[in-house]
Amino acid sequence: MEHTAVLLHETVDLLRVKPDGIYVDGTLGRGGHAGLLISELTAGHLYAFDKDEQAIAESKENLKEHLDQVTFIHDDFRHMKEDLAELGIHEVDGVMMDLGVSSPQFDDPERGFSYRFDARLDMRMDRNQTLDAYQIVNTYSEAELTKILRDYGEERYAASIARNIVKSRTITPITTTFELVDVIRASLPPRELYRKGHPAKKTFQALRIAVNDELGALEAGLREACSLLNVHGRCAVITFHSLEDRMVKNTFKDLSAAPSVAPRLPVKASQMEQASFLLLTKKPIVSDEEELNENHRAHSAKLRGIERIKRD
Numbered sequence: 001m002e003h004t005a006v007l008l009h010e011t012v013d014l015l016r017v018k019p020d021g022i023y024v025d026g027t028l029g030r031g032g033h034a035g036l037l038i039s040e041l042t043a044g045h046l047y048a049f050d051k052d053e054q055a056i057a058e059s060k061e062n063l064k065e066h067l068d069q070v071t072f073i074h075d076d077f078r079h080m081k082e083d084l085a086e087l088g089i090h091e092v093d094g095v096m097m098d099l100g101v102s103s104p105q106f107d108d109p110e111r112g113f114s115y116r117f118d119a120r121l122d123m124r125m126d127r128n129q130t131l132d133a134y135q136i137v138n139t140y141s142e143a144e145l146t147k148i149l150r151d152y153g154e155e156r157y158a159a160s161i162a163r164n165i166v167k168s169r170t171i172t173p174i175t176t177t178f179e180l181v182d183v184i185r186a187s188l189p190p191r192e193l194y195r196k197g198h199p200a201k202k203t204f205q206a207l208r209i210a211v212n213d214e215l216g217a218l219e220a221g222l223r224e225a226c227s228l229l230n231v232h233g234r235c236a237v238i239t240f241h242s243l244e245d246r247m248v249k250n251t252f253k254d255l256s257a258a259p260s261v262a263p264r265l266p267v268k269a270s271q272m273e274q275a276s277f278l279l280l281t282k283k284p285i286v287s288d289e290e291e292l293n294e295n296h297r298a299h300s301a302k303l304r305g306i307e308r309i310k311r312d
Contacts, residue, residue, distance in 0.1 A: 004294075005032025006301045007238055010285050011096055012036045014236045014305045020044050021093035024084070024228070026077030026221060031059035033096055038066045046070045047084060047092075049077045051126035051212075076126070078220040081228060093233045095225040099218065100240040101125070101208065113208060115200040118178040123204075123211045133207045137180060138173050142166045152215070152243065153206030161187040161203060177204075205241065218244060222251045226277065229308040234280065236305045245284065245302050252279055252306045276312050280305035 005011075011033055017023070019042040025034045028050040038046055048070055050056050056072050063070055073083050077097065084090070101113055112122030112133060121133040136148070142162045149158035164187040165174065174180050184200045185193060193199055209215060225235045239245040256279040284302035291298045 004297070005029075005036075006098065006291070006295060006298045007285065007287060007303045008032060008036055010303055011098070011236050011238060012040065014280065014285070014303065015094040015096060015234050017041065018044065018093055022089060022091070023047070024077075024080060024092050024095040024225070025049065026080060026095060026097040026225065027099060028059050028072070029055055029098060031062040033098055034059065034070070035063055035066075037096070038063065038069050041069055044069070044093075047073060047080075047087070047089065049073045049075055049080060049083070051076050053127070076217050076221075078217040078224065080221065081224040084228070090228070091230045091233075092228045093230055095228065095233075095235045096237070097221065097225070097235075098238045099214070099244050112177055113204070115177055115181050115198055115204050118176055120176055121174070121180060121207075123208045125212050131211060133211050134173075134175065136207060136210055137165060138169050148210045149203055149206045151206075152209040153202035153204075154242070155202040155206060157188055157192070163187075209243075215243060215247065218247055219251075222248065226251075226255055226306065226308070231308055231310060234305055234307045236303060238301055238303050240297075240300045240302075245304075248304050249284075252277070252281075252304055256306060274310065276308060276310050278307045278309045280307055 015023070015037070017037060017040040019040065021041070021044045023037060023044065023046045025037070025046060025048045028034055028048040034046060034048055046069060048059065050059070051074070053074055056074055060067065060072065071087065075083055084092070109117035109119040112119045121137055123133040140148070145162035145165055146158045149155040149161055155161065161184055164183050168174055168183050174183060180203070181200045184203050188199055222237070229235060237248045239248055255277040256275050258273060258275045281304045284304050286303070287295070287298035287301055
């Protein structure tokens with residue numbers, strides 16, 4: 001399936017692109033957002049990150065008419081500051097991130113991301129890393145599995161699923177996505193199997209987040225992105241589930257909050273130190289009805305933005 005960029009114009013508009021600016025795409029994917037941003041550049045340049053080599057290869061083809069305006073970097077965006085410094089870039093005018101898994105990753109059975117296809121448990125965005133879903137499912141303790149499913153999947157039946165995973169793998173390893181789905185189904189009460197949505201959705205989300213350390217990467221990447229911004233530089237982030245959105249919301253809120261002053265200190269309002277960042281989205285931007293009808297993935301998407309307004 002072709003990947004359709006979610007909140008495409010909203011994201012690029014939020015960045016308020018300068019034609020000669022320096023920009024970062026932390027999650028290149030298939031180049032949807034990158035392509036629109038590049039179209040607004042003249043003398044500017046885009047540095048595009050992705051952990052997935054296949055995504056970079058496909059984006060090079062999709063962006064082939066603009067290759068002189070893009071530098072492709074095969075790495076996690078959590079390392080953007082270090083990677084850019086090696087290229088002589090220490091400040092940028094904008095950073096965008098479109099989090100989660102792209103449609104081509106979900107729709108490629110070999111990648112083992114989806115409960116819709118029978119494939120070896122994998123879920124690695126960077127196929128060079130050793131940790132995969134098979135290793136987590138078959139070697140992590142029951143307590144560790146329960147924590148992953150509860151914290152990353154917000155799975156109500158995390159303990160039951162973890163217990164049955166451990167029980168099942170003592171007989172034979174759980175090798176494929178469908179084998180894991182069978183274990184999950186057997187762990188849920190009958191009424192849960194008839195609810196809307198696939199019964200394995202939360203478990204697969206949790207394992208994917210654990211395999212790729214998505215929340216750890218996001219926490220580090222947000223701080224790196226904002227620290228790189230020039231004055232009036234902006235960061236725009238699209239999330240797809242509550243854990244990501246909560247982290248982005250809280251990080252942006254903390255950065256845009258003025259330093260606290262003891263209430264009894266005689267400080268005039270004009271003398272109080274101002275925050276270095278301005279929150280651009282008190283409420284997240286979401287897709288309009290047209291996009292919701294055209295792109296199922298848009299239903300859970302939330303866009304938030306922040307702008308640096310002064311140096312620390």
